[in-house]
Amino acid sequence: MTTRSLTRRRVAKTALATTALVGMPFVRGAHAAGSLSIGFWDHWVPGANKATEDLVKEWGEKEKVETKIDYITSQGNKLLLTVAAEAQAKSGHDILAFSTWLPAEHAERLEPVNDLMEPLIKQNGAVNATVEYLGKQGGKWLAVPATVGSQIKGPCSRIDLMKQHAGIDVQAMYPAGAEPKAENWTFDTFLKAAEACHKGGNPFGIGLGITSDSVDTIGAVFHGYGAQLVDAKGNITVKSDAVRQALDYYKRLMAFLPPDVPAWDDASNNKWLVSGRGAMIMNPPSAWAVAKRDAPQVAEQCWTHGMPAGPKGRYAPFLPFFWGVWNFGKNKSAAKSLLLHMSQPSAAEKMVAASGGYDLPSFANLTTFKTWAEEGPPKGTLYHYPNPYNHQVLSIAAAPAPPKIAVQIYNQGLMTKMAVRHFQGEAIDKTIAWAESELEGFMRT
The missing domain is CATH 3.40.190.10 (Periplasmic binding protein-like II)
Incomplete structure (x- = not known):
């Protein structure tokens, strides 16, 4: 030219x-x-x-x-x-x-x-x-x-299985074209739903590996408890009641997840949804898009919506x-x-x-494009994906630690490793002591 x-x-x-x-x-x-x-x-x-x-x-x-x-x-x-x-x-x-x-x-x-x-x-x-x-x-x-x-990795639920097993109508909770009605969508409700879907033969598919999808999910739960491994000033803060609460919650949750979730990577939860076995995963609309192509009977039952709220607020993983x-x-x-x-x-x-509808602008006024309202099946399945009502805080795992420390926490999957160690029987204080030692190593590098 x-x-x-x-x-x-x-x-x-x-x-x-x-x-x-x-x-x-x-x-x-x-x-x-x-x-x-x-x-x-x-x-x-x-x-x-x-x-x-x-x-x-x-x-x-x-x-x-x-x-x-x-x-x-x-x-x-x-x-x-x-x-x-x-x-x-x-x-x-x-x-x-x-x-x-x-x-x-x-x-x-x-x-x-x-x-x-x-x-x-x-x-x-x-x-x-x-x-x-x-x-x-x-x-x-x-x-x-x-x-x-740019993407949010929130819940993608099966409409039918959540109703059948947990008695939760995700479309009513997050109605297309209207504000969320999710006051009762809390960590406790989420745990009860995970238990019910597990008993019904369709467990939630939430990974506990060290790749992004697993780390993003646990990071949002930690934020929901106000749990920080390192604060904004770079101080190690892993020894806290909030961290203990988050680890205890994950121990209870993992009892209702597929047994191999510590080995899952970023493809595993997608496959879990498309297979028809899962009642929920945490993912942007990529898994739903694959289901539209490969398992349309699954896709037509999917609904993307907001995260449950913890004691310190409602946080959603954002990358x-x-x-x-x-x-x-x-x-x-x-x-x-x-x-x-x-x-x-x-x-x-x-x-x-x-x-x-996968890509997300980061500016507040660009969350109501017609794509999210019209995509389907079912129509409106992505309406709440871009967080149009500012219903939840968009967060990233390991914040607010200084980014040079946070990226190591994130890439090493430190929080998921902590959850797996505690779930497998390690005393919570020993798990926290191990994490503190890892964090000290991150500080030196």
């Missing part, structure tokens, strides 16, 4: 055309055109990449910037390895997708994007606290929260993706202009639709 320079006057005009809120140019230099290299996460949903490709093409043609997109899979940690390699080489893509913990890890190499985030928050509403915890340090926004890849700009990039001005374009409500809605 032929390229031409963008003057400061033209950039200001472009930014204003993209969003009425922006009254200043984002481009600092005199030349915003040229070429732009982009590394996006390779979406699992067939056809979802096309939406981002179309948005980039639309922007590139308008701004006369030549664009090149690489789609990078997260399988085999290829995305993580790509980020690490480019950070070390100080060369690579102008824009790169960063999964949950990576912006904090590479904070010193990322171009601050306050000039994007401040007007976007004014336009699209506040971002949730987890996005700020992961994407902002020392008053500087490290990256822009991406619609693509955001980000789009970042390297501070050594060759075309930072154009990169920021494109990210502004891709963060508009109309762009987010296209990406949500292309993913079948």
Whole structure:
């Protein structure tokens, strides 16, 4: 594509055309055109990449910037390895997708994007606290929260089995098109439902392995008890009544789960739902989408809804993706202009639709797109997936520990390991002492 320079006057005009809120140019230099290299996460949903490709093409043609997109899979940690390699080489893509913990890890190499985030928050509403915890340090926004890849891992329940075994109508509790009626949806109710479904032959499928789905679930339960392994200042706080309560709860819950859940990975709970054996799993709509294809009789009985509430509140596991700009990039001005374009409500809605409702914008005002109301079967099954009524706190396991410590707690599956050790008969004080020793090791590294 032929390229031409963008003057400061033209950039200001472009930014204003993209969003009425922006009254200043984002481009600092005199030349915003040229070429732009982009590394996006390779979406699992067939056809979802096309939406981002179309948005980039639309922007590139308008701004006369030549664009090149690489789609990078997260399988085999290829995305993580790509980020690490480019950070070390100080060369690579102008824009790169960063999964949950990576912006904090590479904070010193990322171009601050306050000039994007401040007007976007004014336009699209506040971002949730987890996005700020992961994407902002020392008053500087490290990256822009991406619609693509961001997800909530809440309950996906079988409508029929929850009614049959537990006497719970999940559609009435989380009605499509209306606010939740979930005052009685608590940890105690959840435990009783798990017991009833286990007795009925359709146990909940909640993993206790060390991969993301298992860690995310237990992290939300720990938050529901106010249980922290390390506080925001970096102090080890694992020896607490709240941690003991969370471990005791998981010991009781695990008695009603499939016996092999300590060995589950992120595919296991999906398979459990699609097989028809499970009454509930914790997952974004990916398992339901697979069921639509492979087991439609299961899919038509699925309902995605909110988490149960613990003594300290209702927390849901949230994993955001980000789009970042390297501070050594060759075309930072154009990169920021494109990210502004891709963060508009109309762009987010296209990406949500292309993913079948899987992808989630992180801004408060972008939670009511028609995709979530209309997707089915059954129609409305995803209505409460994006948390449209701010019914629950979107959290991430191991917060509020400083991210460099939290990521080790997360990646090592420390909380699930604690739960399994205690369930298998280890005294709770011994389990906590073991965890304290592990945390001390994390501090040293």
